[in-house]
Amino acid sequence: CHLRGFIEKYVRRWTSFFNPYIQITFHEYNGDNFCRSKVYSAIESYLIANSSLRASRLRADIANNSRKLILSMDDYEEVTDEFHGVKLWWSSHRSISKTPSLSLYPTAVEKRYYKLTFHGRHRELVTAYYLNHVIDQGKAIEVRNRQRKLYTNIPSESWSSYRKTMWSHVAFQHPATFQTLAMEPEKKKEIVDDLVAFSKGKDYYARIGKVWKRGYLLYGPPGTGKSTMIAAMANLLDYDVYDIELTAVKDNTELRRLLLETSSKAIIVIEDIDCSLDLTGRRKKKEKEEDGHTNKVDPVEKGAEEEGKEKNSRVTLSGLLNFIDGIWSACKGERLIVFTTNHVDQLDPALIRRGRMDKHIELSYCRFEAFKVLAKNYLELDSHRLFERIGQLMGETKMTPADVAEYLMPKIQSGCAETCLENLIRALELEKEETMLKAEEINVKKMPEMLVKEEAKEGSKED
Numbered sequence: 033c034h035l036r037g038f039i040e041k042y043v044r045r046w047t048s049f050f051n052p053y054i055q056i057t058f059h060e061y062n063g064d065n066f067c068r069s070k071v072y073s074a075i076e077s078y079l080i081a082n083s084s085l086r087a088s089r090l091r092a093d094i095a096n097n098s099r100k101l102i103l104s105m106d107d108y109e110e111v112t113d114e115f116h117g118v119k120l121w122w123s124s125h126r127s128i129s130k131t132p133s134l135s136l137y138p139t140a141v142e143k144r145y146y147k148l149t150f151h152g153r154h155r156e157l158v159t160a161y162y163l164n165h166v167i168d169q170g171k172a173i174e175v176r177n178r179q180r181k182l183y184t185n186i187p188s189e190s191w192s193s194y195r196k197t198m199w200s201h202v203a204f205q206h207p208a209t210f211q212t213l214a215m216e217p218e219k220k221k222e223i224v225d226d227l228v229a230f231s232k233g234k235d236y237y238a239r240i241g242k243v244w245k246r247g248y249l250l251y252g253p254p255g256t257g258k259s260t261m262i263a264a265m266a267n268l269l270d271y272d273v274y275d276i277e278l279t280a281v282k283d284n285t286e287l288r289r290l291l292l293e294t295s296s297k298a299i300i301v302i303e304d305i306d307c308s309l310d311l312t313g314r315r316k317k318k319e320k321e322e323d324g325h326t327n328k329v330d331p332v333e334k335g336a337e338e339e340g341k342e343k344n345s346r347v348t349l350s351g352l353l354n355f356i357d358g359i360w361s362a363c364k365g366e367r368l369i370v371f372t373t374n375h376v377d378q379l380d381p382a383l384i385r386r387g388r389m390d391k392h393i394e395l396s397y398c399r400f401e402a403f404k405v406l407a408k409n410y411l412e413l414d415s416h417r418l419f420e421r422i423g424q425l426m427g428e429t430k431m432t433p434a435d436v437a438e439y440l441m442p443k444i445q446s447g448c449a450e451t452c453l454e455n456l457i458r459a460l461e462l463e464k465e466e467t468m469l470k471a472e473e474i475n476v477k478k479m480p481e482m483l484v485k486e487e488a489k490e491g492s493k494e495d
């Protein structure tokens with residue numbers, strides 16, 4: 033056996049002396065690692081997705097936890113690739129080794145690997161550029177094909193030590209896209225461009241020394257499409273969504289741990305930020321303390337206050353700001369942070385200043401441009417004689433896209449588009465009347481006050 037190893041070694045040396053080609057192998061499993069090599073799977077995706085390589089013998093497998101079919105190059109298949117005019121050969125191999133196991137019968141273990149062959153004079157090009165190119169492309173393909181997930185945080189009492197999960201997840205399958213989102217086309221385009229530029233901005237962010245993250249604040253009344261827009265963002269960029277329920281987060285440390293557990297290419301969402309925490313209130317209290325007003329606090333009152341805090345989450349404004357500012361988000365990969373609120377005016381200015389929340393987007397009541405998108409989605413209408421009237425009414429009323437959408441969904445019996453539009457017009461007219469009545473009521477209430485004021489003025493003049 034020794035002799036055989038010795039001979040093999042010398043034969044290999046002898047042949048490599050005449051053979052100008054270099055070979056690199058990439059194993060599916062490395063050493064004791066039970067995880068599949070990421071480089072191997074990136075190469076696998078690259079080789080199968082690159083139609084120019086045209087492997088003719090393929091192998092099909094079913095992926096874990098999904099019904100999706102995964103294709104890869106069959107064993108002992110070979111393809112040729114070209115990079116900057118240099119030819120390279122990829123081949124797939126399989127070796128079967130018998131490993132002794134605890135049972136009586138040794139088990140055969142299949143080991144797969146890819147072999148890359150190229151001429152020795154291209155060593156530099158291949159190791160410095162080509163391999164990075166293959167791995168980057170392969171990873172990008174994997175991202176496109178993967179099943180995206182929607183994560184929600186689990187309250188820390190339920191974290192299990194053996195599974196180490198802080199997030200529970202389900203497959204993310206929201207159908208919303210920017211195409212189906214009702215809003216003014218220019219505004220929509222601006223947001224889409226901004227998102228795409230961000231997702232391609234790896235080098236830019238590295239150059240200016242900023243963490244690769246971007247904050248969005250979506251604000252507007254209920255039913256104007258804030259949550260829908262987040263889903264559209266995730267679908268546009270192929271990101272996972274992490275929906276943080278702040279009230280279930282115990283304290284700032286827990287918040288940081290949650291963030292460190294997120295994957296790259298993630299949208300981190302905090303919905304209804306004004307309701308999640310009394311951030312503004314706490315800050316005001318602090319300011320008061322600084323003023324010295326609360327130095328003499330009644331011990332009973334203080335106790336009650338602390339008890340109140342105990343009940344809620346103890347995430348503080350500064351904890352949340354650190355979280356956004358990137359001290360803890362300096363881990364690899366891009367992240368979007370999205371806050372939604374119905375009351376933008378009630379948020380602490382520090383929380384939403386530019387640089388933290390880079391883009392503020394107002395989602396508002398349905399205007400005619402937005403209505404046209406909904407009409408196209410729901411009724412497949414580009415134009416209709418009733419559109420003009422609807423356009424007029426929408427300028428004078430406040431109806432949310434959610435309500436408009438409700439009218440445009442053809443009910444099972446009265447299924448025609450015209451009826452839907454007529455119903456919508458009726459609702460808009462009603463809404464208009466109500467707003468006019470309310471305005472009149474307010475005026476009537478104000479009348480006596482105004483009269484008193486005017487009388488007082490006149491009285492003072494007479495004096």
Ligand SMILES: Nc1ncnc2c1ncn2[C@@H]1O[C@H](COP(=O)(O)OP(=O)(O)OP(=O)(O)O)[C@@H](O)[C@H]1O
Nearest residue numbers: 212213214253254255256257258259260433434437
């Ligand atoms: N701009 C819009 N474009 C298309 N559909 C919309 C739009 N706004 C609302 N909708 C429809 O209305 C429903 C509710 O919208 P969504 O949940 O996004 O509102 P929201 O702004 O998040 O409200 P809230 O403030 O209550 O969370 C969605 O299911 C969606 O179909």
Ligand SMILES: [Mg+2]
Nearest residue numbers: 258259260303
């Ligand atoms: Mg919402």
